[in-house]
Amino acid sequence: MPNGLDSPPIVPYIRECDFAVRKPWNYPERRLLDYLLVYIQEGTCRFSVDHQTYLFHAGQFCLVQPGSLLSLEGLTNTVTPFLHFDVAYNPVREDSFPTRPGQIDLTAYNHLLQPTLQDLFKLRVPVQIQPQNPILFKEKLLHTIELVHVANPLTQLRIQQLMIDIILAMLEPYQQDVPSIAPSLNWITSYFSNHLSDPLSVQDMASRANLSISRFGFLFKQRYGTSPHQYLLQMRIHHAKELLTNTELSHESISDYCGFADLHHFSKIFKQRTGTTPGEHRKTTKNPSNR
Numbered sequence: 001m002p003n004g005l006d007s008p009p010i011v012p013y014i015r016e017c018d019f020a021v022r023k024p025w026n027y028p029e030r031r032l033l034d035y036l037l038v039y040i041q042e043g044t045c046r047f048s049v050d051h052q053t054y055l056f057h058a059g060q061f062c063l064v065q066p067g068s069l070l071s072l073e074g075l076t077n078t079v080t081p082f083l084h085f086d087v088a089y090n091p092v093r094e095d096s097f098p099t100r101p102g103q104i105d106l107t108a109y110n111h112l113l114q115p116t117l118q119d120l121f122k123l124r125v126p127v128q129i130q131p132q133n134p135i136l137f138k139e140k141l142l143h144t145i146e147l148v149h150v151a152n153p154l155t156q157l158r159i160q161q162l163m164i165d166i167i168l169a170m171l172e173p174y175q176q177d178v179p180s181i182a183p184s185l186n187w188i189t190s191y192f193s194n195h196l197s198d199p200l201s202v203q204d205m206a207s208r209a210n211l212s213i214s215r216f217g218f219l220f221k222q223r224y225g226t227s228p229h230q231y232l233l234q235m236r237i238h239h240a241k242e243l244l245t246n247t248e249l250s251h252e253s254i255s256d257y258c259g260f261a262d263l264h265h266f267s268k269i270f271k272q273r274t275g276t277t278p279g280e281h282r283k284t285t286k287n288p289s290n291r
Contacts (some may be wrong), residue, residue, distance in 0.1 A: 007120060011089035012163035016098050017145045020080045027072040028101035033112050035085050036064040036098075037166070039141055043078030047071070049127045056128070061137070063129045063170060066114040069104065081145055086114050087167060123174050131169045140166050185209065185223050192235050197259045202228050236260065237273045244282040251278050 015034055029048075038045075038061070045056045048071045049064055056062055064070050074080070084098040096112040106113065117125045131137035144162045147155050191208070192200070205228055206216035220228050236258040243254045255266035270278050 008088040008090065008115070010087060010120070010164075010167075012160060012167060013086040013089075013093050014083060014144070014148055014159065014163065015086065015093075015096065016084040017082060017148050019145060020078070020082060022074055022080075023077050025072075025074040025078070029069060029071040030099045030101055030103045031069050031106050032064055032066055032099055033096050033106060033109055034066055034098065034114050035087060036062075036070070036082060037085070037141065037170075038062040038064075038072075038080050038082045039138060041079040041081060043074060043076040043080070045078060045080065046073045046075055047127070052127075054127055059134070061129050061131065061134070062127060063125060064127065065116045065125075067106075067116065081142055083141065083145065085163065087117070088115050088120060090114070117171065121171060123171055125170060125174050129170055130173060132173055133169070137166065137169050140169070185219060188220070188224075188228075189235075192232050195259075196232075196236055196239055197257050199259070200232060232259075233269065234273070237270060240266070240270060240278065241274070241281060241285075244278055245285045254278070 038047075038056075040056045040058055040060050040062070042058050044058075045062075047054050047056060047062055047064075048069075050069050054062065086093055086096070090096070090112065092111065096109075099106070117123050140162050144159055144166065147159050147162075150156075188205070191205075202213055202217065205220075206213045209216050209219075211219070217227060220231070224231050226234075240254050240258045243249055243257065247254075249257070251266070252263050255263050258266070260266035260269065267278055270276075270281070274281060276284070
């Protein structure tokens with residue numbers, strides 16, 4: 001599944017969780033549809049993930065990703081809080097399930113299989129994860145499990161927030177492996193729209209994008225087919241036309257709201273861009289309901 005616009009939205013969903021307290025135990029081989037996060041709170045465990053064996057002791061964390069072949073074993077008495085969860089949104093996510101022993105061929109359930117972190121974020125995250133702040137990570141994990149069964153909308157929002165924090169904490173130590181990509185300019189139209197009346201400069205825009213002026217100008221023209229100045233000017237003219245048509249605002253006020261230096265500058269640029277003066281535009285396009 002490609003990363004970017006075609007990727008599903010990140011909407012964590014907890015499928016099953018518990019504070020598992022067990023004597024020495026064994027959970028036979030299966031393959032996962034979702035994510036499994038385990039905290040070894042007490043005891044020692046031996047997990048096999050994709051034919052590789054890992055030994056876990058108290059205080060360590062295990063992350064098993066979708067599609068992985070997994071078997072679990074508690075070598076001693078253990079306390080292992082765990083979460084089965086989705087990271088990416090799937091409209092049929094409630095049909096998915098934590099797989100059971102012997103469920104290895106999941107061909108019939110491919111539509112339920114979650115994308116891996118590599119698929120979603122181009123990050124290689126190991127089975128034995130090492131959060132930068134393991135104490136805080138543990139607290140968030142345990143708090144999430146405590147809250148899951150509280151049927152309260154505000155609590156559910158809190159759980160979503162906690163899960164986002166948990167996922168970010170899992171990813172942060174491994175971000176150095178992210179390939180460099182072109183900076184996104186998706187914010188630019190909203191930024192211009194919210195600052196039409198401000199005296200924006202290309203330097204302001206480039207600084208906000210953390211780019212040099214020349215690099216920003218190149219990427220902007222590549223994306224929008226024109227320079228930042230011309231694009232902003234066109235947005236100001238478009239907004240002025242809307243105000244002339246749908247409001248009783250004076251030309252002076254419209255000039256100010258749309259970021260022109262003064263009324264003369266507004267009238268001159270408007271005539272250059274539209275072929276008519278602001279007054280002529282208002283007469284020919286005035287909404288009858290506003291007359």
